[in-house]
Amino acid sequence: MQLLLFLSLKLLILLLLLLQLLLLLLLLLLLLLLLLLLLLLLLLLLLLLLLLLLLLLLLLQQLLILLLLLLLLLLLLLLLLLLLLLLLLLLLLLLLLLLLLLLLLLILLLLLQLLLLLLLLLPLQLLVLLLLLLLLLLLLLLQQLLLLLLLILLQLLL
Structure with missing residues (x-):
């Protein structure tokens, strides 16, 4: 039984590592998108300045229509x-x-991974109790993240 629990904890740690890698990849993609948007913003500002310059040049001419x-x-x-x-x-x-x-999610996953590594050193009853507490913590975190995403979407719609 302890061997099975030990192996399941190892698998859970590996899954958490995979999730961390996926989140890092998503974070890098978002940073790239942010850089592209900043570049587009700079290009739009440049176009705006060029249009203002053209407007100024047109004001100097006398052709009214x-x-x-x-x-x-x-x-x-x-x-x-x-x-x-x-x-x-x-x-x-x-x-x-x-x-x-x-x-925030990456930090919480790192903390969870550290807690799981510490759990490998504890006895079985305490281990089960702590695993249940961690599961509860993850569910609460998921609930908060969903609420935050819902608030962001509502804010964008209004």
Whole structure:
């Protein structure tokens, strides 16, 4: 019985290591996406500056109808760019929240792995009790993560 429990704990530790690796991969992907969004934000700001420069150059000319049409076009483009910037900022905020959530989950998994390693040295009754407590802790953590994701989704919808 103790050998079976010992092997199951070893398997659980290996599964936790695999989960940590998957979370690290997801964290790296989110960081890459965050960098890409920042690059896109910089490109949009550059385009905005170029449009403002073009607007300034057009103001120096005297062709009134062409100027009005180009002004209207530039204003529409500026509005579109501002909306895109706002959308990007919201997406960056969401990504930062997800990164914090993943970091928290990684820390908790490391703590759980450390506790499981300590459990290998304890007697059987205490081991079962601590395993039940760890399972309860994981369920509570999962509940909190789901609530946080639900709040984020609700905030994005409003």
